[in-house]
Amino acid sequence: MPYSDKVVDHYRNPRNVGALDKNAKNVGTGVVGAPECGDVMKLQIQVDENDRIVDAKFKTFGCGSAIASSSLATEWVKGKTIDEALTIKNTDIVEELALPPVKIHCSVLAEDAIRAAIADIQKKKNGAAGG
Amino acid sequence: MNKPIYMDYNATTPVDPRVLEAMLPYFRGQFGNAASKSHAFGWTAEKAVDKGREQLATVIGCDPSEILWTSGATEGNNIAIIGAARMYGEKNKHIITCKTEHKAVVDPCKYLETQGFEVTWLDPDMTGRVSADQVREALRDDTMLVSIMYANNEIGTVHPIEEIGAACKERSVLFHTDATQAFGKLPIDVDAMNISVLTMSAHKVYGPKGVGGLFVRKRNPRVRLQPVVYGGGQERGMRSGTLNVPGIVGCGMAAELAFSEMKQEGERLTGMRDRLWAGLNDRLPEITLNGHPTHRLPNTLNVSFKYIEGESLMMGISDIAVSSGSACTSASLEPSYVLRAMGVGDDIAHSSIRISLGRFNTDEEITFAIDALVEAVNKLRELSPLYEMAQEGIDISKVQWKA
Numbered sequence: 001m002p003y004s005d006k007v008v009d010h011y012r013n014p015r016n017v018g019a020l021d022k023n024a025k026n027v028g029t030g031v032v033g034a035p036e037c038g039d040v041m042k043l044q045i046q047v048d049e050n051d052r053i054v055d056a057k058f059k060t061f062g063c064g065s066a067i068a069s070s071s072l073a074t075e076w077v078k079g080k081t082i083d084e085a086l087t088i089k090n091t092d093i094v095e096e097l098a099l100p101p102v103k104i105h106c107s108v109l110a111e112d113a114i115r116a117a118i119a120d121i122q123k124k125k126n127g128a129a130g131g
Numbered sequence: 132m133n134k135p136i137y138m139d140y141n142a143t144t145p146v147d148p149r150v151l152e153a154m155l156p157y158f159r160g161q162f163g164n165a166a167s168k169s170h171a172f173g174w175t176a177e178k179a180v181d182k183g184r185e186q187l188a189t190v191i192g193c194d195p196s197e198i199l200w201t202s203g204a205t206e207g208n209n210i211a212i213i214g215a216a217r218m219y220g221e222k223n224k225h226i227i228t229c230k231t232e233h234k235a236v237v238d239p240c241k242y243l244e245t246q247g248f249e250v251t252w253l254d255p256d257m258t259g260r261v262s263a264d265q266v267r268e269a270l271r272d273d274t275m276l277v278s279i280m281y282a283n284n285e286i287g288t289v290h291p292i293e294e295i296g297a298a299c300k301e302r303s304v305l306f307h308t309d310a311t312q313a314f315g316k317l318p319i320d321v322d323a324m325n326i327s328v329l330t331m332s333a334h335k336v337y338g339p340k341g342v343g344g345l346f347v348r349k350r351n352p353r354v355r356l357q358p359v360v361y362g363g364g365q366e367r368g369m370r371s372g373t374l375n376v377p378g379i380v381g382c383g384m385a386a387e388l389a390f391s392e393m394k395q396e397g398e399r400l401t402g403m404r405d406r407l408w409a410g411l412n413d414r415l416p417e418i419t420l421n422g423h424p425t426h427r428l429p430n431t432l433n434v435s436f437k438y439i440e441g442e443s444l445m446m447g448i449s450d451i452a453v454s455s456g457s458a459c460t461s462a463s464l465e466p467s468y469v470l471r472a473m474g475v476g477d478d479i480a481h482s483s484i485r486i487s488l489g490r491f492n493t494d495e496e497i498t499f500a501i502d503a504l505v506e507a508v509n510k511l512r513e514l515s516p517l518y519e520m521a522q523e524g525i526d527i528s529k530v531q532w533k534a
Contacts, residue, residue: 003446011446017514034532035478035517038440038466042516059516063442067514116533 003064004098010068015075018057020044025124030116033109038062041070043113047121051082058113065103069093069110082118134450136496140335140430140489141284141312142454146381147337147490153384154339157377165374166365176376183383187344190390191329192320196349199366200379203343204311205235206359207330208278210345210370211307212239214356215276215328216248219305223275229253229261229290230472232280236309240278248275258423259286259473263294270298276305281313285469285485286422287431289317296325305354311335311343315389316397316428321346327354331386333378337490338385342378345370400488401429403497407486408432410501415508421470421483428487435475435483438518439511444484447507451500453486478527 003011019042022029027046033039039062046055056074060067072093077085093099093107137145146154157179165180167173184195201207212226220243228240230252240250251269253261266277277299282289292308299306307328310319315336321329332343347369348354362371389396411418411434421433436444441455466480475483486500512518517527 008446011443014514019519031516032533035481035527036476036532038442038477038481040516040532042519059514059519061438061515061517062440064446066440067443 006097007064007068007099010071010097011064014058014067014071016055016057016071016078017059019059020046020055020057026121028117028119028121028124030113030118030120032112032116033062035061039066039106039109041066041109041113043070043073043110043117045077045085045114045117045121047082053077053080053082053085062106062109063103065097065099066106066109068097069099069106070113072096073110073114077114082121085114086118088114132493132495132499136451136492136499138486138488138492138496138500139452139454141287141428141485141487143334143340144337144489145491146339147385147388149388150338150381150384154377154381157380161376163376165376166363176374179376179380180374183379186383186387187331190319190386191331191346192322193346194349197346199345199347199370200374200382201343201345201370202341202375203334204233204309204330204332206370207332207343207345208233208235208307208309209239210356210359211328211330211347212236212276212278213243213359214369215305215307215354216243216246217357218355219275220248223273224248225251225271225274227251227253227266227269227274227277227279229255229279231255231259231283231285231288231469232278233284233309233311236278236280253279255288255473257474258426259283259288259421259469260423260426261290261295263291263298266295267298267301270302270304274302274304276307278307278309281308281310281319282317282428283422283469284312285467286433286473287312287428287487288423289313289426289428291426292326293324299327300325303352312428312431315386315393316400316430318393321348328356333382333385336385336389339378339381342375342382344382344386396490397429400492403488403492403494404430404432404486406494407488407497407501408434410497411504414501414505418508419479421473421475430488432486432488433470433483434486435479436508437479437482438515438521439508440481441484443511444482444504444507447511448500448503451503453484455484 020027029044031042041060043058045053058070060070090107090111163172163176165176184198188195305327309330314331327348329346334340417437419435470480
């Protein structure tokens, strides 16, 4: 099955590959998927004091569509507030990358990764407030 | 060097120009139906079909009358297994096969399980091999058929066919082998190997698609198979349907060429394949060879590249045509059932690709493939969270994944 041009572009030139310091207070890390299932995504966000996402990084083990979905997710969350980032839906990713039905799970995983990274930063903030 | 480079010869092969030349007249002037007994058109077609039968019989050591023409290996395997079950399955309802067989053997066996047959699915060892002793231990008084492939399509592992044949002969049990991948690459002698029924397909050996041969033993002892398709009673009543004359001419020619060049070509392919593996293994850590180190088809290399996923790797080497898992199931997301049966973990199975070389590959292409694979693997490992974790000293097998 041929890949869409956008998937190929993200695969060849992935945006925001790398890692942020997962122990930093203003960094949220989401790791979703499992090697046995053929997909693992790690997505990290760095937020400022106003909960705006100022940086995002990813690494992905998975097919080209999984790599493209997570690359696109980092692009989209950058500059958004946490609340805005939570409105990103997997269907938006499917549409943007023209993913075929067998690859929809890649977009679901990318949405899960955004949510997991946000949950991590919120946990850190709540923990800091409570302590 | 032309691109893309084809390295997926276990999926299919191009028709050899010599084969195509032999076939062409039978599409045009000599288009007759081999079953037409009343005129020259039919006689010419019949003569061509008989020549193909002789060519195929010669290379596997049988009588031409023991060859049936089919549409390919899937049909051949279905006739062999279901045809035998319908003929001999009244009393004897036990079948022995292996978990790594092609779907064209697995699925007929699964179908027979729904029809009151009991199937013993042998577990291969970690190289993908079953032993004659495993077969011997599984044999019962009511065993109707043993079906073990000569060589596996995904990993290239070659089973000890002669020993398995001997084990079947000891108990006078029918022995079918799907020789689709081994045909033309390894010697075949149906008598020495005690094979009762053998499947081959033309398109894996530089013949056309849509035609294959089925050897059905006529003596010591005679094997009879009930038909799966009913009709005009062609092919001794076991396979009705108008014969594919150009296809049969091509199949016979392809078989003759493959066997006449087998030794030389086998050495050439083994050399290229081993250079490919050595080139990868020298430059990339944590890669594993799937399949048997020596009992393996000369052209097949199945490799797992730890921390990266096979499909993304194929995308990274888009100038080279290879496959991940078997070509027939690559559309599904399940990792290869063959690797799983060998005890390869699902994570490693997801990281595997199959490279299968053939007649038109060159040394230059092997060098190109090594460079392309090394570059793509390194790039994808930089992108892999699993590689990052491994670098940090985390044992990935002990991580609790939130799938």
